[in-house]
Each structure stands twice: as structure tokens, then as C-alpha cells.
Amino acid sequence: MPSRAIAFEAAHLTRRRFRAVIAALVLGVVAVALLCVAVGPVRIDLAAALFGFGDASAIDSVILFRTRLPRVLLANCVGAALAMTGAVLQALLRNPLAEPHILGVSGGAAFGGVLTLFLAAGAPVPSYLLTPFGAFAGALAAMLVVYRLGTVNGRLQPYTFLLAGVVCNAFTGALIMAVNAVADLFQTHGILFWLMGSLATTSYPLVLASAFFVALGGVLVARHARALNALTLGEDNATQLGVDVSAVRRLCFVVCSLLVGASVAVSGMIGFVGLIVPHVTRLLLGSDHRLLLPASALVGGMFLSVADTVARSLSSTSELPVGVITALTGGPFFVYLLRRQSSRGLW
Amino acid sequence: MKRAGQGVGVELRDVTFGYRREPVVRDVGFAVPPGGFVGVIGPNGSGKSTLIKLMSGVIRPWRGEVRVAGDDAARLPRAELARRVAVVPQETDLPFPYTVLEMVLFGRTPHLSGFAFEGDSDLAVARAALERTGTLDLAERAVTELSGGERQRVVLARALAQEPRVLLLDEPSAFLDIRHEVEMYDLLRELQREGLTVVSVLHDLNLAALYCDSIVLLAEGRVFCEGTPAEVMTYANLTEVYQTEVYVTMNEITDTMNILPLDAAHREPLSRAREARRPPRER
Numbered sequence: 001m002p003s004r005a006i007a008f009e010a011a012h013l014t015r016r017r018f019r020a021v022i023a024a025l026v027l028g029v030v031a032v033a034l035l036c037v038a039v040g041p042v043r044i045d046l047a048a049a050l051f052g053f054g055d056a057s058a059i060d061s062v063i064l065f066r067t068r069l070p071r072v073l074l075a076n077c078v079g080a081a082l083a084m085t086g087a088v089l090q091a092l093l094r095n096p097l098a099e100p101h102i103l104g105v106s107g108g109a110a111f112g113g114v115l116t117l118f119l120a121a122g123a124p125v126p127s128y129l130l131t132p133f134g135a136f137a138g139a140l141a142a143m144l145v146v147y148r149l150g151t152v153n154g155r156l157q158p159y160t161f162l163l164a165g166v167v168c169n170a171f172t173g174a175l176i177m178a179v180n181a182v183a184d185l186f187q188t189h190g191i192l193f194w195l196m197g198s199l200a201t202t203s204y205p206l207v208l209a210s211a212f213f214v215a216l217g218g219v220l221v222a223r224h225a226r227a228l229n230a231l232t233l234g235e236d237n238a239t240q241l242g243v244d245v246s247a248v249r250r251l252c253f254v255v256c257s258l259l260v261g262a263s264v265a266v267s268g269m270i271g272f273v274g275l276i277v278p279h280v281t282r283l284l285l286g287s288d289h290r291l292l293l294p295a296s297a298l299v300g301g302m303f304l305s306v307a308d309t310v311a312r313s314l315s316s317t318s319e320l321p322v323g324v325i326t327a328l329t330g331g332p333f334f335v336y337l338l339r340r341q342s343s344r345g346l347w
Numbered sequence: 348m349k350r351a352g353q354g355v356g357v358e359l360r361d362v363t364f365g366y367r368r369e370p371v372v373r374d375v376g377f378a379v380p381p382g383g384f385v386g387v388i389g390p391n392g393s394g395k396s397t398l399i400k401l402m403s404g405v406i407r408p409w410r411g412e413v414r415v416a417g418d419d420a421a422r423l424p425r426a427e428l429a430r431r432v433a434v435v436p437q438e439t440d441l442p443f444p445y446t447v448l449e450m451v452l453f454g455r456t457p458h459l460s461g462f463a464f465e466g467d468s469d470l471a472v473a474r475a476a477l478e479r480t481g482t483l484d485l486a487e488r489a490v491t492e493l494s495g496g497e498r499q500r501v502v503l504a505r506a507l508a509q510e511p512r513v514l515l516l517d518e519p520s521a522f523l524d525i526r527h528e529v530e531m532y533d534l535l536r537e538l539q540r541e542g543l544t545v546v547s548v549l550h551d552l553n554l555a556a557l558y559c560d561s562i563v564l565l566a567e568g569r570v571f572c573e574g575t576p577a578e579v580m581t582y583a584n585l586t587e588v589y590q591t592e593v594y595v596t597m598n599e600i601t602d603t604m605n606i607l608p609l610d611a612a613h614r615e616p617l618s619r620a621r622e623a624r625r626p627p628r629e630r
Contacts, residue, residue: 095442223461227395228454286446287443287449288449
């Protein structure tokens with residue numbers, strides 16, 4: 001029966017479908033990036049700007065390559081990092097509502113960054129080189145605390161874990177306010193500016209560094225995509241399928257801390273990307289993590305570039321923090337998911 | 348049942364394990380011959396499910412060892428153990444809507460490395476498992492949309508896709524109606540006759556008597572007794588272990604034991620009679 005054979009093809013992830021989907025999404029990322037660099041308060045001629053590459057007198061070209069392109073590239077890196085983290089945490093916690101912010105990881109990263117800014121005042125090294133390390137250390141510390149609290153006898157308890165994350169978020173929020181209160185006015189301004197976050201950058205080295213972290217983290221977790229699939233069936237089931245659960249879990253948590261730390265360090269707290277993107281990607285492309293992880297990364301990049309473009313284009317005199325756009329779209333979406341989940345009795 | 352030494356499917360040697368300080372399984376030892384169909388029965392909290400976890404390597408014994416096809420399970424790599432032993436749990440809670448085929452292909456996990464795509468041979472194994480469990484027509488459906496009976500057959504198909512030598516089941520029919528229950532055990536018996544070793548935890552004593560060649564009766568984490576269903580499932584053993592009166596009879600059609608519950612009005616006279624039969628110093 002030929003029809004049966006075709007249905008069998010469509011019911012699982014084949015190499016052919018994987019390649020087709022990834023190719024289509026890469027094209028999508030390029031198209032969205034072109035669209036985003038073309039849009040802005042100043043109208044530029046994209047073709048002329050592209051051809052004027054390197055010519056400092058061609059103003060369109062300068063706007064394109066010095067301000068808009070690095071920003072769009074950075075948005076892609078950060079979006080990819082947050083979306084992949086969301087996808088991994090959702091698998092580990094077996095809960096489609098897990099997200100780095102809800103788990104307190106980004107709160108930890110933010111506190112780490114703020115503390116670095118506060119302590120590094122007067123240090124010979126510029127603070128923007130130190131904050132990524134502070135943010136990563138903060139993310140890792142928060143993750144360790146939440147992980148410790150959320151595992152009992154070596155088994156992960158998703159509900160305890162989520163609650164521990166919420167508490168950790170509130171706790172680091174209080175710590176940030178405390179640091180802010182003792183800092184002087186000049187520092188406070190710097191801290192708030194950093195916390196609010198922005199993808200505005202003209203630094204290609206920064207973009208490259210982010211891309212490196214995202215690629216490294218992505219490869220590390222993607223190698224365990226099959227184990228993540230098994231883990232969504234529960235830890236015992238995964239063990240019985242031959243997965244070394246505690247090793248995979250540890251690696252994934254460290255990588256998530258790395259990704260969140262790196263993204264909070266360059267762009268502050270950007271919420272809901274890690275929640276919406278994997279969720280929508282799963283709805284459209286299925287739940288196999290071999291496809292879900294890279295696809296979420298690409299979709300996350302597209303989503304954040306668009307959100308950032310909207311944020312900087314709404315007004316020509318000032319710009320909204322991109323986190324405002326992602327939260328305004330993500331908040332209601334989260335509530336919608338929560339309602340749908342509880343009506344299906346999963347919560 | 349204890350054929351010491353050669354050709355053992357699964358063997359527990361003086362296994363002790365507990366989740367906290369108190370052991371829940373104490374010095375348990377029994378052997379399941381290859382191709383055997385063994386039922387593990389006992390009251391709630393007697394350690395039945397813990398035994399399944401011990402035999403599948405989810406937990407490691409404090410003392411003693413679990414041997415699978417001749418090797419100490421604690422020393423086998425996890426993937427190797429998963430190629431020998433597969434488990435059908437009581438219930439699988441599924442947060443994400445995988446297709447039935449994807450779910451069955453998860454059974455290939457111990458045979459494949461990290462990111463690899465399934466090859467033709469993996470698909471052939473999955474197809475055979477789907478056919479075997481009568482779920483081929485469901486292949487494209489989402490597992491989250493299936494009925495309890497369908498879902499449990501898919502989970503069995505996943506276990507078969509692991510191509511195990513030993514199949515462990517933890518009350519696999521706890522949420523199935525009577526028809527799906529016997530269909531599942533009929534299939535397990537067929538698989539056993541083809542050479543699979545089956546160890547099942549059962550709540551239903553009648554099913555245990557009907558399908559198992561031998562029974563291990565647990566009480567408070569220890570083996571109370573083991574043997575053929577007729578040897579183990581006697582009125583004396585069951586009333587002592589389960590602490591209630593039952594009516595034990597022979598099923599004329601299947602020629603196996605039937606164990607029927609009794610209500611309080613019928614239990615009390617039996618208890619009094621049993622009490623009266625005991626030697627005076629025990630009273």
C-alpha cells in the first residue's frame with residue numbers, strides 16, 4: 001500500500017525533512033534579517049548600501065554595516081540562545097511552560113552582572129568585558145541553587161523546581177535592589193541602563209563572541225537531542241531506554257546557564273522568548289528535539305530581530321527596550337497557554 | 348524455579364535496597380529462567396515496583412546484585428542494559444504530543460548514538476513492533492490523543508522496539524478494562540513462547556494465576572514464598588500476607604486458581620474459624 005508508506009514517512013523525523021526544514025528556516029532568517037536592516041527611522045537604499053560596503057562616505061552603507069547589521073546579528077544570537085534554553089528546560093522539566101526567567105536563571109545572571117558593575121567600579125578593565133563573566137557565574141549559581149532545591153534523592157521534582165526558581169527570581173530581584181540602594185547615583189544609572197538591556201551594538205567582536213557561545217552551547221545540547229526526547233517521558237523511562245540521566249541533566253543545566261549568562265550579559269533581561277518560541281516551533285514542527293533545538297534557535301533569532309526592529313522603529317526620537325515588546329506579546333500568550341494546559345488537566 | 352547457575356534470564360542475589368534509611372526490599376533472591384513468565388505479587392508497599400526499578404537499573408541495590416543474562420546489571424553500560432531489558436510502566440504521562448511512530452522509535456534509543464537518524468533497519472523493527480501490538484494503524488496519531496488501552500499497547504511496542512531479552516512490566520493493565528487486559532497478557536504469553544523472558548508485577552491475583560508459570564509472593568520487602576501458582580496462591584499464604592480473608596477456588600474452565608474477595612459479613616466468621624484452628628500458644 002503506497003499510501004501507508006507515505007504516512008509512515010510523515011509520522012517521524014527523516015533526514016530529508018530535517019534538511020528541508022532547516023534550509024527553509026535559514027532562508028527565513030536571512031530574509032528577516034534583510035527586512036530588519038532595511039527598516040528604521042532613517043530610510044536607506046539597501047542595494048546602494050550593500051554595494052557601498054567599506055566606503056566611509058556612503059552614509060547608507062555606514063548605517064547598514066555599523067549600526068543595523070551588528071544589531072540584527074546580535075538579536076539573532078540572543079534570540080537563539082534564549083529559545084534553545086527554553087526548549088531544553090521544557091524537556092528536562094517535562095513542562096511546556098518552563099522558561100529561563102521563570103526558573104530564576106536570568107535573575108541570577110542579572111544579579112551577577114549588577115554585582116560585577118558595582119564591584120568593578122574603578123577597575124582598570126572596562127566593565128563590559130567583565131559583566132559577561134559575572135552574569136555567567138550568577139546564572140550558574142542560581143541554577144545550582146534551584147537544581148539542589150529541586151532534586152530530592154537524585155530525582156528532579158518539577159514542581160519544587162519551578163517554585164524554587166520563582167523564589168530565586170524574587171530573591172535576586174531583592175539583592176539587585178539592595179546593591180542599587182548602596183551604589184552611588186552614577187553607578188545606579190549604569191546599573192539600570194544595563195538591566196534594561198538593549199541589543200544596540202556596533203561591536204563585531206561582541207557579536208562574534210555571542211555567536212561563539214551560542215554555537216558551542218547549541219552543539220553541546222544538540223548532541224543529546226535523542227536523550228532529551230527520552231527524558232520527556234520521565235527520568236525512569238529515560239534510564240530504562242539507556243540514557244545516563246544525571247549526566248545529561250547536568251550538562252544541559254550548565255549549558256543553559258552559559259547561554260542565559262551570555263545573553264543577559266549582552267542584552268539584559270529579555271523575557272518570554274524562551275517560552276513562546278519553542279512552544280510555537282513544537283506546534284508547527286513536532287516535538288523531536290533533534291529538529292526542535294536548531295529550529296527553535298533559528299525561529300528565536302527571527303522573533304527577536306523583528307521585536308527589536310519594532311522596538312526601535314516605533315518612535316524616531318527614542319526607542320522602547322526590546323524586552324517590553326517581547327513581554328507585551330509573550331505575557332498574554334503565556335496566559336493563553338496556561339489556560340489551555342489547565343483545561344487539559346496537565347496542571 | 349531456582350535452577351542455579353547456567354542459562355539465567357534475570358537473577359536477584361540477596362538484594363537489599365531502600366529509598367531512605369529503612370530498606371523496602373530485604374535480602375530478596377530469586378531467579379527467572381530464560382523464557383520464563385514470572386509474576387511478582389504482594390500487598391501494597393511490599394516492594395514490587397522497587398524490584399522492577401532494581402532489575403532495570405533505575406536504582407542500584409545497597410547490597411547484593413542483580414544479574415541480567417549472566418552479568419551484574421550495575422556494571423553494564425546503561426545502553427547495554429537497555430538492549431537487554433525493557434520496561435512497560437504502569438502509566439506513562441506524556442507532556443508533549445509525539446506521534447505513535449516517534450514514540451515507538453524511542454525504543455531504538457539504546458541502539459543509536461546522540462543525534463543519528465533512524466535507518467531502515469530501525470524502521471523495520473518499529474514497524475514489526477507496531478504490527479505485533481496491533482497499533483500500526485495508529486502510527487501517525489498523537490500519543491496524547493490515544494485511549495488508555497491504545498496507549499499501553501504503544502508503550503509495549505516501544506519496549507519491543509528495544510529488542511530486549513527480558514521484558515519487565517509494572518502492573519501494565521492497572522488502567523485497562525478486562526478485555527484489553529486479557530489481550531495484553533495473551534500477547535505477552537505469545538512473546539514468551541517465542542523466547543522472551545517476562546517478569547510482571549501484578550495486582551490482579553487471578554491474572555497472575557492464569558498467565559504465570561511461577562509466582563514470587565512478597566511481604567514487607569521479603570520473598571514470602573515462590574513456586575507455581577498452585578503452590579504459592581493458597582488460602583493460608585494469601586490470608587497471612589494480605590491480612591484479609593479470601594475465597595480460593597479452582598476455575599473449571601482454565602484449571603487455574605481463582606482468588607475472590609469477601610465482604611466484611613463473610614470475612615468475620617472465617618477469621619473466627621481460622622483463629623480457633625490456631626494452636627493455643629499463638630492465640
